[in-house]
Amino acid sequence: MLEKLKAYRFPLILLTSIIIGALIGLFFGEDATIVQPLGDLFINLLFMIVIPLVFFSISSAIAGMDSMKRLGKIMGSMLTVFIVTGVIASVFMLVATVIFQPGSGVDIPLSAPEDIEEQTIGDQIVNTFTVPDFVDLFSRENMMALIVMSILIGVATGLSGEKGRTFGRFLTSASEVFMKLIKIIMYYAPIGLGAYFASLVGEFGAELIGDYARAVIVYYPVAILYFVIGFTLYAFLAGGKKGVSRFWKNILGSAATSLGTGSSVATIPVNLQAAERIGVPKDIRETIMPLGATIHMDGSCLSAMLKIAFIFGVFNQDFMGMDTFLTAIGICLLSGIVMSGIPGGGFTGELMIISLYGFPIEALPIITAIGVVVDPPATMVNATGDTVSSMLVSRHMDGKDWMEKADTAKI
Template sequence: MTETTNKRWGLTTQILVGMLLGVVIGLLLRTLFPGSEFVETYLTEGLFNVLGSIFLSLLKMLVVPLVFISLVCGTASLSEPSKLGRLGGKTLLFYMFTTAVAITFAITAALVFHPGNASLAAEGMTYTVKEAPSLAEVIINIFPSNPIQSLTEGNMLQIIVFAIIFGVAISHIGERGRKVAAFFNDLNEVIMRVVTLIMMIAPIGVFALMAKLSLTLGTDTFASVAMYFFVVLVVLLLHGLITYPILLKVFTGLNPLMFVRKLRDVQLFAFTTASSSATLPVTMQTAEHRLGADNKIASFTLPLGATVNMDGTAIMQGVATVFIAQVFAIDLSITDYLMVILTATLASVGTAGVPGVGLIMLAMVLNQVGLPVEGIALIIGVDRLLDMVRTAVNVTGDSVATVIVAKSEGEFNEDIFNDPNAAKAETKLESLGGNDLTRAG
């Protein structure tokens, strides 16, 4: 794209064009050259795979330093320990509440529309599930024994705990702590500049990811579980477009339409990458510069949300549990459904923000109510598409929580939120060539 085109087209528009081009070209190649070894070798697993993987790697590269540095900055600026407790309490309460609501809606919808067909159980089904951690293990694993190892392995919950403790310590050692905090604030600025640089190649990365997906996504399984797919999709859309805006309006009085408009870039990134963690750099930049949440709040609520707030995954687990029970003609009691709600809500804490991990946690939920995990084989073919949508729902919930908590703590700039052009004039890239890629489309 030329510099003139970049100025005329905002980031959202460029990503949408890249996404649509990827889908169209992928479907054309699939239709015109079915079974082509050249397309498979040099395009699907070659060009598209390389470009898409590089883009995802660049995003994931930022996750650990961004989470650690931003959380240290945020907690170091909170001189009152009670404020940190309030932030944590409000954020976790919101996340757990919306997750419970999400899975309740999902189970209700699945019972009403009855997507499961018992004839599907006759098909050969095999699914080897990785062992899901127990609830006790999830709680124990929150606390790091080796923070360096946690940083190296990208264990988000342990990184969050260590960063909070480290930031609190900085805030308690006076002048020396202020010098360390200033250093971390400078590092945070550097990381955000790196985010801005990576956004320059976002349309190309999105194009490659969607082209590869269009070439590899199977259609046979989709046809057999279409009802399940649409029930999950509808509940996801209702939760993202109705539940969250209502909560935003009730708790803040802000305009939900403005919120949705400003969150488009984040939702598109989440949809394309199917990873809350990979989308985190974009989410944090948007929350601060487009939504008006103070960095002290966003640097706490968003990394936490990318790790523990999995409403989209909970919806999938709720519908899938009922679907598999219907397929195998197994009646679940009210107690079983309550157990599903409780288990899926708690399991969301142990669900990492990476593609496909929801299926592992689904096996844990199925085991709790005595359903065969082999049923997961029925839905695995369409899970990639649903994973993309539910990730967009997850990051929407993270952002709503951030705005609500920031508003309640008096750390919110309503002028930025109400300004449709906020951050469009953020010329962070002008010094690098004048491309205003931080605009929304």
């Protein structure tokens, strides 16, 4: 019993610090925001290391692969997992919205959004995958461009053969250094997350009321149920009972960090650490985590379906019929997988919902506001979904005994 508690020691410490922080926020109200700098310090530390961590982890993983064939298999398996889990998440929320009809009876005043910048599909593709200057890669706003460059550098290093070995060793060494840096920063996590939740609850604890309450009441339980039931099922498919045990033993740090930061990108370091402890092979986890943080969003699929159902209810439209449902699932996949990788993709996805269904542009602020209030659990599902996806890919790539192979390799 004591050994089991010891294994969960750090997650329990994190959970305790978050609960204490939330209680402080409830008790002291807005006065609790005085500790916000302590929370911001933790978040900024994560954001500071994310760019070099993503670059070195992806490029070193690809450069160290025995063959590009394995990279192709990993990418193919990853995309399959991302699409399948996205469809499941969309259907999960679809069922809930049909039953509870979150937008019915809502009366929200419409106001036109300001300064909408329109981009062609060609411009969006260019801005997603490239930047005009090398230094622009060093911004988390251009994460997809950084990932593309990291993949290309990894491939080029591997193809350089003997001449690229020295550079390859540098990439691997740098990746290990930044992984060690994560461990150092995580020692501060209990204080940082506790302070962040104290200020967050102190400032916004009593404001989730009014016209959006029904949407929130639908989304939060559904997201939590998907998180618990869906991810437990995925972990079981990936590794049986052992997979479930390891997933839940190591996922709390990622869940807490994503809730506190509101960013899948900021959770990459913690996710990499969790996947390593679970036993996900290095090349798989260091390929999937950075990519998943930008193009795998089960939580966004859940929220996109809620937005669609909500806007139908607001305008008294009938949200029924197979054509309507299939279109909604398609939009959710675009919002959760394709649009999430585009700068400002959340807004683009919302604009797409309005356009495809023919709602007036004044309806945009309605679903934008929903995105804001459901963002914390959506981000938690997005981020932790990458970890369980890496387990599923490991199962496909290395067979049912992939965790045993990882344990043997550590000895």
